[in-house]
Amino acid sequence: MSLVGGVDVGATSTKSIIIDFKGRLLGRGIGPGVNPFTMGYEAAAEIMVKTLSEAMRGVCEFKDLACVVFGSTGLETIKSRELVKSLIEKKSGISRVFVVTDSRIALEGALGGGEGIVVYAGTGSFAIGKNARGDVHKAGGVGFLMSDEGSGFYLGHQALRAAVRALDGRGERTVLTRRVLDHFGVEIPEELMPKLYVKPIDTSAIAALAPIVTQAAEEGDHVARKIVESAVGELVNLVEAVARKLNMISLEFPLASAGGVFKSELIRGLFCSMIKERLPRAYLIEPRFKPVIGAVIMALKNAGISVEKGLLDELEASQRRLVDIP
Ligand SMILES: Nc1ncnc2c1ncn2[C@@H]1O[C@H](COP(=O)(O)OP(=O)(O)O)[C@@H](O)[C@H]1O
Ligand SMILES: [Mg+2]
Incomplete structure (x- = not known):
């Protein structure tokens, strides 16, 4: 259970990563873009979960994830975020799911x-x-x-x-x-x-x-x-x-x-x-960090991990392996 996930859900592409509690990158995934309005919340949640599982391949199962944060485009109201959160929970069985806006993970990542x-x-x-x-x-x-x-x-x-x-x-x-x-x-x-x-x-x-x-x-x-x-x-x-x-x-x-x-x-x-x-x-x-790392930082905090210098340094090393992801 000492793993967390972060997913940056964009209109052009969806990016996901899995890291351990020490900040080490264990898996990454990339999936299609999401537009919850045109494709519907159900299909949007499906892509989010699929892209997350891409990063989990050969690494872990849903039950091993202590927390996952999804920062998504298009989910600007609390109601829509709650709906997508419950859809993701139903599809994956992950115990701690947080759905926030893409602006929230960008802020968390860039400025800590x-x-x-x-x-x-x-x-x-x-x-x-x-x-x-x-x-x-x-x-x-x-x-x-x-x-x-x-x-x-x-x-x-x-x-x-x-x-x-x-x-x-x-x-x-x-x-x-x-x-x-x-x-x-x-x-x-x-x-x-x-x-x-x-x-x-x-x-x-x-x-x-x-x-x-x-x-x-x-x-x-x-x-x-x-x-x-x-x-x-x-x-x-x-x-x-x-x-x-x-x-x-x-x-x-x-x-x-x-x-x-x-x-x-x-x-x-x-x-x-x-x-x-x-x-x-x-x-x-x-x-300092890309939005997808902003998402895992929020996930670590929500899993009760204190995000301090050693961990942030390790996340920086992980980020260097994500050069192709905006
Ligand atoms: N070299 C470039 N010059 C200008 N725009 C670019 C360049 N490379 C990528 N982009 C823009 O960045 C977008 C993808 O950025 P990204 O942050 O991943 O979007 P999203 O989160 O909406 O999926 C592309 O759709 C394109 O418009
Ligand atoms: Mg984006």
């Missing part, structure tokens, strides 16, 4: 649950912060129609629009036109309509265009560069809103970034310089 702000850009986007009083505030993170500015979805959506504008004469020429159409294997945007305008809308398929945009911007494409700059501006807006709400604007505070979009060096560089300009008191830190 301490003060500061984390900005996240994966398929969607949000910023979340905690001040010295323990107040928590989140900005964004309510899906592609209502938020997600600066996210992978945002980059992909802007690329689609730029491609159409270039073709119909409203916009500047850009390499994005060809690359976006090629990505989907079509000749003209009209052919994309039956692929995109379906129910449920596949936000991660659109977010998958994000690396094409950052790549084109790095090669000097003007339109792509503009899109990337506006995305970064939106990510800074998220941070600023959280800092203001938490009365941290005039204080020095650590700021960490997480999520797949920050894999782009261009994004990281622009973000750094825009933060220096607009929020000079924020100091950028590397997130």
Whole structure:
């Protein structure tokens, strides 16, 4: 029973790990993305449990897990988290299951649950912060129609629009036109309509265009560069809103970034310089841990383990074996 699990449930992919009470990584799994609204809570819980069992293969059984924390996209209400928790319990028989938001595990991981702000850009986007009083505030993170500015979805959506504008004469020429159409294997945007305008809308398929945009911007494409700059501006807006709400604007505070979009060096560089300009008191830190490790830290605490330096050092060593996971 001296094992715990952590699962980072995203819209593009789900990542899971198993560690022991000493912080050593014993297993890892990767599974499909989850959208509880379009696929339903039952199917979402199924993917979460399946991806967890992937990390458990050859390592342990459900009954060996003292606690598992799932940090999920889309579960922004207590009611939805309780529902998914009971579905997971029923499917797995794990005795201690916690279902929290993906923002919660990102915060726990990046700042060890301490003060500061984390900005996240994966398929969607949000910023979340905690001040010295323990107040928590989140900005964004309510899906592609209502938020997600600066996210992978945002980059992909802007690329689609730029491609159409270039073709119909409203916009500047850009390499994005060809690359976006090629990505989907079509000749003209009209052919994309039956692929995109379906129910449920596949936000991660659109977010998958994000690396094409950052790549084109790095090669000097003007339109792509503009899109990337506006995305970064939106990510800074998220941070600023959280800092203001938490009365941290005039204080020095650590700021960490997480999520797949920050894999782009261009994004990281622009973000750094825009933060220096607009929020000079924020100091950028590397997130100490990825969200999936944030989830196991919460699981360890819930299993009654005190998370101290030796354990955190071991978790850092474990994290080095997860380089490919955002
Ligand atoms: N090099 C890159 N440049 C820009 N965006 C990227 C890059 N690599 C990955 N991404 C974005 O990151 C997303 C995946 O990030 P992740 O944090 O795993 O998302 P989620 O948690 O929503 O599944 C992809 O959908 C893509 O939009
Ligand atoms: Mg995620």
